Structures are given as structure tokens and as C-alpha cells.
Amino acid sequence: MNFHRIYAIATVTFRDAIRSRLLGSLVLFLMLGLVALPSLIQGDGSLPGRIQIIIRYALGFALFVLSVVTLWTACGGMAREIEDRRFYLIASKPIHRHEIWLGKWLATVVLNAGLLMLAGLTLSGMLAWTLHGSGSGSPAQDAEIRQLLLARTTVPAQPGREDFEERVAQETKTILESGRAPAGISAAELTHQMRRHLLRLEYSLAPQGSTALIFPLPHDRLPGREATLLLHSASSHPERRPFVIRWQLGRDGQAMSFQTTNYPAAPWQQRIPASVLSADATLGITLRRGEDQDPATLILAPDGRTPELLVPVGEFGANLARALLVMLCRLAFLAALGLTAGSLFSMPVAVFVSFFAIVLLASAGYVETVSHSGAFYVAHEGPQPGLTWLDAVVLRMFKGLNSVTEPVLKLDPVPLLAEGRLVSWAMTGRAVLFLGALYTGVIAALGTALFRKRELG
């Protein structure tokens, strides 16, 4: 492999993109969309809400546009240049076919890296402008604003019972042995359902009852920054009535106590002062019901989602950079996919095949659910319907597809960034490893092999 030749192909592709005004139009469209789209969306009027909208829609728009453009240009970069015979000349030169392919891929990735950087800078500018325009000035307000743009790691509450997992296993085993499990449900799915059920029981607040939330605090948390407790709730009573909650923060309630009134079925966010966090490596929160008359039970893990503590561990800039890197890995994969399709098919077919692959990836969530549950439909009442032979074949295909898509399923950094959650190095590493290296590598190997076999006549 000769890097000079790859570089030459990449340079000429890049120059073509600039001179054909593709890059200029793309930059213009991207900037317009980045600025205009978030301003068209009405938020809840709060500054945090506004910031969430800006991040979510600006980055979501950039990722969508760049994904479409990457696939289109990658397909065209091969298919159209083969069709208009520009490759006649290039392939008649002393260059390996895989070097042509890699040069095209490199140019597409570098182009995307530049555009992502531009999107990141524009987003930062928009956030700075929004914060500046929000009329900050007082130290309290500045502190408030500083809280908004943070990278917060998610710490799920640990069940108070140390034998929780043993209990899950025991209860599952009992159900399986008693023959009460629905037909066709896998042991893994049954365990999953049992864990959700027991978590609901664990984090329930019966009248006059209490529950303890225990959060192990990360060592690398930022000093002096408050955390946020996220609670999802449901009431055992169909009527939506407020609950009075008495809070005790810190071990044995030494640190702080206060009272709130909350409605069920809406996510709660409770700010946890920095002073409480710095005290210990574990944060204990005790919740007690404050009213005596209401007979309803408040469930704090309604869908099996445990309460979460968002603890600041980094600044926004580094988080954004990691998010952009994850997005770049995704675009690198799409570029490889488009080039491979373009190596084999004509332009319209290549585009169709690439987009079909993307639709398959996008439906990976459903595929994952079906693969894990082992059924297309889980009957909650009555007997579980049996699988036809066609169901069995499709299920096997879904499981195969799921094994491919599962590692990359949760590699979407945009919602994390918008919610102020940490785009972790682990996630970034997974994106680089799976999307940027492994999947792109496999697709590139396939694409270069196809291109080497392809006749240019």
C-alpha cells in the first residue's frame, strides 16, 4: 500500500468537491439548518429547555444531513466515476484498486471531519449567544448557567438489599420450575421481566412508608458542582394526585432534609447540592411519604428504570468533542458502505442498497426486542401463540442481524449531549472500535475486493 497514491486520490477528490461547489453549498445549507432549525422549535420557555433544543436539533440535523450526503457522494464517488469512465485513466496508472478506494474513503472522512468541526463550532457559538442573551450577571445566575453545560455521568440507584440479584434468580427459577412461565419466553427474558418487577417493589413508597436510594459516587466528579436526581414515577391509583415527599440526603440524614410535592407519571428532577456530594463516596437518599390520608402507593421504578443520579464529571467542550468523534465514526462507516455499494452497482441501485442497509440498522431496536424475547408478540393474557416455520426463519434472521447491530445500537451521542449526560470514553472507544475500525474495516475489505474484481469497460 502506497500512502502517496492514496493521498493523491484523496486530494483530487477533495479538490473536486470544492471546485464543483458541493462543499460550499453543503456548508451553506448546514449552517442555515443549524441556526434556523432550533429557532423554529418552541420549547418550554426555560433556559435549560432552550439549550436542550439547540443541542438536540442542531446536532441531529447535522448528523442527518451529513449521513445522507455521505452516502450519496460515496455511492457517486465510485458508481458515477465508473459510469462516466473517469476511472479508465486512473486505473491505467500504477495504482492498486484498493488504493483508489481508500483514497476516496479518506477524502470523504476528512470532508466530514471538517464539516463536523464546523457544526461543533457553530453549535458552541449558538450556545454562547443564547447564554449571553439570557441576561446572566449575578453570581447565582452564572452558577446556574454553568450547571447547564456539563457532562454528567449516570449513576443508577443500587438496590438496598445486597441479595437483590440472588432474589431475582431465585424467583425466576421458581416460576420456571412451577411451569407458570408463558410458552415460548426465553429464560433471559423471564429474568429481565422478574428484575423489573422486583425493582418496582424495591422502589415503591407505600402510605407512611419509606425507601432508600443508594448511589455510589464516581471518583472523578467535578468539585463544587451539584448533581441531579432523575425519578420516573407512577401511582397505583388511577387518579393523578400529588404526593408529598420528605427527603433526607446523606447518611443518616445528617446532611440535609427538605420536603417536595410531586405529581406521578411525570419525570422529576431534583437538584442535589454539591455540599452533600463531597462528603462521602456514597450518597444515600431516604424518601418518606409526607401525607397520611392517601392510600395510593407511589412507584419509583415504573418501567424497571431505577432512579438515576446525574453527577458532573466533565465540561461540555470535551463532551462535545467525544460526541463529534462518535458521529464521525458513524459517517466513516456510511462512507465505506456507500463506496462498497458504488463499487458493485450503478448509481441509483447503489443508493437504494445503501439506504436499505440504513433502514435495517435503524430498525435494530425492534430487532433487538424480538431477538431477546424470542417472539414477535408476547401475550400478556392467555396462552402465547406458537411460532410458524416462517416466524422461526425470520426470528433466526433477526437474531443474526441483532448480533451485528447490537454493539452499535446505543452509539447515538446526540440525546446524551442534549440531556447533559456524559458521552463516555467507553462509548467513544466502542464507536471507534466497532464502527470506525471493525465494521468499516469489514465493509472496506468487501468493497475493495469487489472493486478489484470489477471490470472497467
Next chain:
Amino acid sequence: MTPATPTPVIEAHGLTKVFRDFWRRPKVRAVNGIDLNIRSGEIFGLLGPNGSGKSTTMKMILGLLYPTQGTLTVLGESPQNVATKARMGFMPEESYLHKYLTPEELLRFYAGLGGLSGRHSRARIGELIEQLGLTSARRRQIGEFSKGMARRVGLAQALLNDPDLILLDEPTSGLDPVACRQFKDLLLDLARRGKTILICSHHLADMQDVCDRVAILLDGRICADGSVRDLLRQPDTLQLTLRGLDESNLPALLSIIERETGCRPDVDHTGRSLESLFVETVTRRQPGP
């Protein structure tokens, strides 16, 4: 001692190319078992009507298409050999060039692919730009060029690496007669320097002017091949050229020939070609450098 036979630069035996449809069924037999032996230092012409297999043969020599049957070696190697391609130059029928690049940028790009770099590359690019009359247009984008100008750029990229084997597909198409003449002179000069040249063309007069040997292809087969001189020779007709003859002596001369040979010769003034008249006229009227 007999002189050594020149080394074969292109050797093909039973070369066949069958194009197949989507279901791999044979669709067209574009080249049908041809044998070629093109030797070092010669200008070889492949002639034939449209669809006779000329371009397909050339693409197989370039390694762009793969033979279905037969053997093919180029400069002693497989046409797919990348190192061999460093010794080849190709100018396609259409100028499939990057229209957003200037000639200088394009040549720098191809020089990079060919492994030329630095001062040597710059010098070679400058030399070709000047030699092919592209100096005034060196910084204009190729997309703005006329067909003839684009052909010059196409030729420049083919000659960039000073190749041993040059393949030209319809090289004179789109060139004006002056450029065409210059082009043919250039080819003859390259052949004198030991370069091997393979040309596919419909312009028979041009082929006659420059080719040492030609092969005529029809339906993928070679119908005729040999040296141009041998192929065009009419053994039963002789041409006698007399320079400076006083026309008053002509009747006496004709009667002697008729009496001695029994043949009545056709008499006419030797005409010059339209090309030579055009080139001379245009060159005379063009301002000097």
C-alpha cells in the same frame, strides 16, 4: 549474423473477450481469439469499424477488462501488474479528465500516481505543457477547454512518465489539422526514440502516415495484418515520378513507354495532400512566436 528480433512488448494468443449478461449468459463475443505480437519501437495500428473489438482489446491490454480466454502479456507481465503500468501511458478516446482541475494540477495528480515527485515531476510537467502548447491555459480549468485542448492534456498525461508503451485510442479525433500534424510528428519522434505505440483509430489517412504495421479487426477477429507498406502495395501497378520534366517532351516519352511495354500510362501532375496545404497555409499566416 541475423539481427536480433525486437522484444515483443504486447503478446496475445487466442485472446477472447465475451461479455455476459446479469445471469452470466454470453451476450457478445467482442474479441474472438486474436493473436498479436507488437514489437519494441514500432507504431502499430488497430483498425476496424465500430464494434469490431478495438477498444475492448485495448482495455484488456490496460488491465481494465479481463480476458475470457487466451493469454496476454504486456511488457512481459500480466496487464494487471501495477509495476508494469508505470511503464505505460494511455490516452483514451474521450478525455475522461477531472474537469475542475487545471492542466498543471491534473498532471501533478497523475505524476503522484505514477510515483513522480519533486523537482523531476515539476520539470517534466513544465516541459510537456510547453511542448503541447498548453502554456497559456495551464491555470484554466479543463472543463472550459475545447475538445482539441482537452486532447492535448490527455496526451500530456499519457506521456508524463516517459512510458515505454503508449496506447492511444482515437488520438487525432477533435484535433485541427495543424495539431494533428504536430501530433503525428510527435508520434514519429517517440517511435524514433524506441517507444512502442499502439493506436486505435478510424482516421485511416493518419494511420497510414504514422503506422509501421496495422491489423484490421472485424467482428472481433483479425481480418488482415502486416506492414502498411506491404498491405497497400499493388504489385501490378508502378508509379514513375519525374521531377523537373519539360512537358513538351512528354508525348515522345509516352510513345517510347507504350512501344516498349505495350502499356499506355496515365499521366497527371503529382498532387499534394490537403493536409500539407492547410498546414503550410495556416503556419505561414500565423504570427511568429
